[in-house]
Amino acid sequence: GQQVMQIPQYQHVQEGEDFTTYCNSSTTLSNIQWYKQRPGGHPVFLIQLVKSGEVKKQKRLTFQFGEAKKNSSLHITATQTTDVGTYFCAGLRQAGTALIFGKGTTLSVSS
């Protein structure tokens, strides 16, 4: 069935280093959303990408949607300890009825 693959599953960085998580779908997506879940918390919506090749920025976070609308990435520049958590991508397949979540990338940051 439809899957959204996300890598890596875990990533540990030193504070100040950059971080990237990647998301790939086996089929074309209508849109892709990114969520962040802090330890012990609930997923919180970050951003939605709709257009082919779209790039959006939120401060140190850069989100990209691939030209074929099958892949996406989240890049964090100069990580901080407040970036700790699990980042999920979630794709809506075309004519789909639900978001399909990737398995998440858990980021840990040491100072």
Add this chain to the structure above:
Amino acid sequence: DTAVSQTPKYLVTQMGNDKSIKCEQNLGHDTMYWYKQDSKKFLKIMFSYNNKELIINETVPNRFSPKSPDKAHLNLHINSLELGDSAVYFCASSQGVNQPQHFGDGTRLSIL
């Protein structure tokens, strides 16, 4: 004001019992969801309702029965609880399936 609220926050019970989790949203959204998150943090959709009608029913044991009395509420009843049901259950809502989802704080279910 809490947008999506779930009760209870913690639920500890014995195998074989029946329990319910309640969810309410005050965002005026049409669509509500139940997700199960296991210990590896995988978020798996269980059910989705749009305007009180079931639109998604993933491969979930029929011991799990959702009920939506109105579009602001989506409750989850679980019969004959099993050890494998231990997880965090999240309720969420959105204004349409392609819109951002707002999650509740989760219900941490532990089966003894």
